[in-house]
Amino acid sequence: MSLLEQMIEWREQHLTDKQFTLILSFFVGFFAAIAAFVLHWIISQIQYMLTAGFDIDNLNWLYLVYPVIGIFLTSLFVRYVVKDNISHGITRILYAISSKRSRLKGHNCWSSVIASAITIGFGGSVGAEAPIVLTGSAIGSNLGKLFRTDNRTLMLLVGCGAAAAIAGVFKAPIAGLVFTLEVLMIDLTMASLLPILISGVTATCFTYIFSNGNSLFDFHLDGVWTIDRVPAYILLGVFAGLISLYFIRTMTACEGIFGKLKERPLAKLALGGIILSSLIFFFPSLYGEGYSSINVLLHGKTEADWDMVLSNSMFYGHGNMLILYIVMVMLTKVVATSATNGGGGCGGTFAPSLFMGAFGGFLFARIWNIYQIGVYVPEKNFVMLGMAGVMAGVMHAPLTGIFLIAEITGGYRLFIPLMIVAICSYLTIMIFEPHGIYGMRLAREGKLITHHTDRAVLTLMSIDSVIERKYTSVKPDMELGSLVHAISRSHTNVLPVLDNGGMLLGEIDLSKLRHIVFRTELYHHFKVRQLMSQPPCTLGVNDPMEDVMKMFDKTNAEMLPVVDMEGKLVGYLTRTHVYGVYRKMVADMSEE
Numbered sequence: 001m002s003l004l005e006q007m008i009e010w011r012e013q014h015l016t017d018k019q020f021t022l023i024l025s026f027f028v029g030f031f032a033a034i035a036a037f038v039l040h041w042i043i044s045q046i047q048y049m050l051t052a053g054f055d056i057d058n059l060n061w062l063y064l065v066y067p068v069i070g071i072f073l074t075s076l077f078v079r080y081v082v083k084d085n086i087s088h089g090i091t092r093i094l095y096a097i098s099s100k101r102s103r104l105k106g107h108n109c110w111s112s113v114i115a116s117a118i119t120i121g122f123g124g125s126v127g128a129e130a131p132i133v134l135t136g137s138a139i140g141s142n143l144g145k146l147f148r149t150d151n152r153t154l155m156l157l158v159g160c161g162a163a164a165a166i167a168g169v170f171k172a173p174i175a176g177l178v179f180t181l182e183v184l185m186i187d188l189t190m191a192s193l194l195p196i197l198i199s200g201v202t203a204t205c206f207t208y209i210f211s212n213g214n215s216l217f218d219f220h221l222d223g224v225w226t227i228d229r230v231p232a233y234i235l236l237g238v239f240a241g242l243i244s245l246y247f248i249r250t251m252t253a254c255e256g257i258f259g260k261l262k263e264r265p266l267a268k269l270a271l272g273g274i275i276l277s278s279l280i281f282f283f284p285s286l287y288g289e290g291y292s293s294i295n296v297l298l299h300g301k302t303e304a305d306w307d308m309v310l311s312n313s314m315f316y317g318h319g320n321m322l323i324l325y326i327v328m329v330m331l332t333k334v335v336a337t338s339a340t341n342g343g344g345g346c347g348g349t350f351a352p353s354l355f356m357g358a359f360g361g362f363l364f365a366r367i368w369n370i371y372q373i374g375v376y377v378p379e380k381n382f383v384m385l386g387m388a389g390v391m392a393g394v395m396h397a398p399l400t401g402i403f404l405i406a407e408i409t410g411g412y413r414l415f416i417p418l419m420i421v422a423i424c425s426y427l428t429i430m431i432f433e434p435h436g437i438y439g440m441r442l443a444r445e446g447k448l449i450t451h452h453t454d455r456a457v458l459t460l461m462s463i464d465s466v467i468e469r470k471y472t473s474v475k476p477d478m479e480l481g482s483l484v485h486a487i488s489r490s491h492t493n494v495l496p497v498l499d500n501g502g503m504l505l506g507e508i509d510l511s512k513l514r515h516i517v518f519r520t521e522l523y524h525h526f527k528v529r530q531l532m533s534q535p536p537c538t539l540g541v542n543d544p545m546e547d548v549m550k551m552f553d554k555t556n557a558e559m560l561p562v563v564d565m566e567g568k569l570v571g572y573l574t575r576t577h578v579y580g581v582y583r584k585m586v587a588d589m590s591e592e
Helices: 003-014 017-051 066-082 089-099 111-121 129-146 151-170 173-182 190-211 227-259 265-282 291-299 303-310 319-342 350-370 379-395 398-408 415-432 440-444 453-460 480-489 545-555 575-590
Strands: 494-498 504-509 559-563 569-574
Touching: 017 111, 017 129, 017 151, 017 190, 066 111, 066 265, 089 129, 089 151, 111 129, 129 151, 129 350, 151 173, 151 190, 151 398, 173 190, 173 398, 227 265, 227 319, 227 350, 227 379, 227 415, 265 319, 291 303, 291 350, 291 379, 303 319, 319 350, 350 379, 379 398, 379 415, 398 415, 480 494, 494 569, 504 559, 545 559, 545 575, 569 575
Parallel strands: none
Antiparallel strands: 494 504, 559 569
């Protein structure tokens, strides 16, 4: 007996499933914190080696080279080492939850860390959060598989990994919990709350140890909120919602362009590299995650402070062009992000949404104050509010935006403004887009888990899991006498009629033949092709279960055939079996 089997046997004898889940959630948080620290350390080291000697008041031609090298190296790593698609990290988690029973591949525990570190370190205009979330979820999934946990616990551990990743990166355990509930659609029950919290708190504590207490954003609140600023908060929320719409639509359009070059990797690299390097050359704030530029906006108190965001660009020394620069950076950020991923890089949209929110919030506050539209509003406060608003809109996750920014600010004195901005942004984007950027691809395919238990169960179910492949088939030229013998061997009331190639021609329904099956004098007078009828409908092997249930209700059939893409019979779905599995899964998901 191996050591692993001995450990599994010992835990089955001494620990309950809930106790063991809590232990695993601690280790998921610990390993996720290590992954987050390693990723950010590698990124910082690469960026320091490449850009430490840059002169802030001049253009730097190396900005035209570094991003292309980064995308190229990442492409080689993914193509020849990973040999798998690791893009769209959070979307891949949602897909694994909905269709693969929360099973993520082992290489996801490390591949996204290396690939995104190369991409971002060399200037790729993407975020490290989505790769870390994928890494954390993969750690949870593979720990669960290692110790042979059931599918429900596996899904929970995937959520623990995601929560730990967000909590570790931002030192925000509540935001990690809320992100898991809102974005990954893990239902909040007493059985899931504690493990997710343990993972988040564990990751946060170890991140403090690893980073010596340093935070991504060093923010100090500028005054307290007042009721006369509420109109500004509402308008900022609407503005953030429109930015979110621009973000989603532009990224979708860019992905479509790069998708046409799917079979031409060199063309993708050339197009993505040219676009990315050109944008970074003119707007260096687009280099990497962009958190340094956000911190410039957060720390600024005077015009000279804010003008530091113009460093390394042709705009440096021209403070009167700050607003134009902010607008151009905000508009081109999503294009740079799409070019990075489309060209072969690896990174997420979490940081770009925060980046655009920060620049959008600053732009709104500056214009508001310059034209004295209302009472004065603090720019640095609106930078943080803008981050919450765009995150809420892009991800369709208002609570994540609220709690993340509230925890980053070190208190809840901005809580009311955060709620106003996030809610207004969410309501604005909902007019145009029913799903967030992570779920929209799966929603189009009917594979998105939602908080509606019945729909979630139907998404988790698949035809393959409930199909009955044992059936007795008959040929169209078979006589009635032979058909009766076939009926005696069948355990169903419906027999499929197949040709020699296995194509479904029709079916024999016993309920329609009771008046002749016992009349032996007719056994040589009728053939199967004269007695068969067409099924009420046929199902495809890839049909979503929600459509299957609608077909059962529409036809009132007890059995429906399932055919493959060529029309060959695969098996039958039985109403009683499908509904039995459905009811059991609903009961399992409803248990605490």
